[in-house]
Amino acid sequence: ARLAAARYGKDNVRVYKVHKDEATGTQSVTEMTVCCLLEGQIETSYTEADNSVVVATDSIKNTIYIKAKEHPVNPPELYAAHLGQHFLDKYPHINAANIKVIVHRWARINIDGKPHPHSFYRDGNDTRNVEARISREAGIELKSAIQGLSVLKSTGSAFHGFVRDEFTTLGETWDRILSTDVDATWTWKTFPTVAAVEQGVDRFDQAFEAARNITLKTFAEDESASVQNTMYKMCEEILEKAAEVELVGYSLPNKHYFEIDLSWHKGYKNTGKDAEVYAPQSGPNGLIKCEVARS
Numbered sequence: 001a002r003l004a005a006a007r008y009g010k011d012n013v014r015v016y017k018v019h020k021d022e023a024t025g026t027q028s029v030t031e032m033t034v035c036c037l038l039e040g041q042i043e044t045s046y047t048e049a050d051n052s053v054v055v056a057t058d059s060i061k062n063t064i065y066i067k068a069k070e071h072p073v074n075p076p077e078l079y080a081a082h083l084g085q086h087f088l089d090k091y092p093h094i095n096a097a098n099i100k101v102i103v104h105r106w107a108r109i110n111i112d113g114k115p116h117p118h119s120f121y122r123d124g125n126d127t128r129n130v131e132a133r134i135s136r137e138a139g140i141e142l143k144s145a146i147q148g149l150s151v152l153k154s155t156g157s158a159f160h161g162f163v164r165d166e167f168t169t170l171g172e173t174w175d176r177i178l179s180t181d182v183d184a185t186w187t188w189k190t191f192p193t194v195a196a197v198e199q200g201v202d203r204f205d206q207a208f209e210a211a212r213n214i215t216l217k218t219f220a221e222d223e224s225a226s227v228q229n230t231m232y233k234m235c236e237e238i239l240e241k242a243a244e245v246e247l248v249g250y251s252l253p254n255k256h257y258f259e260i261d262l263s264w265h266k267g268y269k270n271t272g273k274d275a276e277v278y279a280p281q282s283g284p285n286g287l288i289k290c291e292v293a294r295s
């Protein structure tokens with residue numbers, strides 16, 4: 001037998017960092033969950049119980065905290081780049097760091113119309129994520145994401161004209177509920193160095209805001225002919241907005257809401273245009289995926 005692949009490190013490292021603006025007394029908070037897995041000349045730790053090549057996962061966890069102290073944690077793309085580069089700079093036998101940063105939402109509470117200086121609430125369970133690979137071979141590869149943004153529209157969605165054959169029972173519809181949990185990703189051009197990531201660092205927050213706004217606006221306004229076509233429009237718009245992004249992808253579950261025929265009860269009309277009461281389905285669900293590149 002031979003070792004075909006190996007990476008190891010610490011997962012589920014929860015990090016909180018506060019920024020205190022002395023001038024205004026306003027405090028800002030960031031909360032994230034980090035995974036950091038290392039690759040390199042570590043084969044003998046697997047094959048020969050040679051621990052001399054092992055940077056302990058506990059030390060990796062410590063490094064995640066130290067780098068959060070030393071460097072900004074925003075944007076997460078920059079923090080991931082600093083963290084990954086550290087391992088290449090410090091350990092000659094480590095050749096790549098695979099880092100995932102999940103940033104949780106803390107929105108500032110507005111009290112009597114005024115933003116509170118140090119109080120926040122969770123204004124959604126969607127997260128801002130970064131998957132980074134920092135390697136000697138390729139440099140800094142960054143993929144940003146929105147994950148778990150649940151949306152629903154009560155109309156403005158149709159699905160008809162699809163294949164009808166001896167396997168088809170689904171009726172055509174010109175007016176249906178559409179609901180999904182958005183998982184959107186955008187892959188950046190490769191950055192050769194951390195300095196290159198830092199140069200024009202505003203690109204990352206701008207792209208995140210654009211992707212989230214484009215997703216919500218297109219979802220709401222598109223007279224959707226299918227999940228497929230609506231998500232393609234989202235990808236096109238994000239590519240147009242973010243010049244240094246090379247690839248945009250979506251993975252959207254189609255979370256079905258079934259009409260309930262209530263005509264058995266006093267002839268109640270509750271289907272088609274009279275449908276009001278529905279049965280939300282936990283599963284099965286459609287799952288529609290795409291990746292869109294610059295032509």
Ligand SMILES: O=c1[nH]c(=O)c2nn[nH]c2[nH]1
Nearest residue numbers: 159225226227228254286
């Ligand atoms: O938007 C949709 N796309 C599909 O491919 C599909 N299949 N069933 N319902 C569907 N809705």
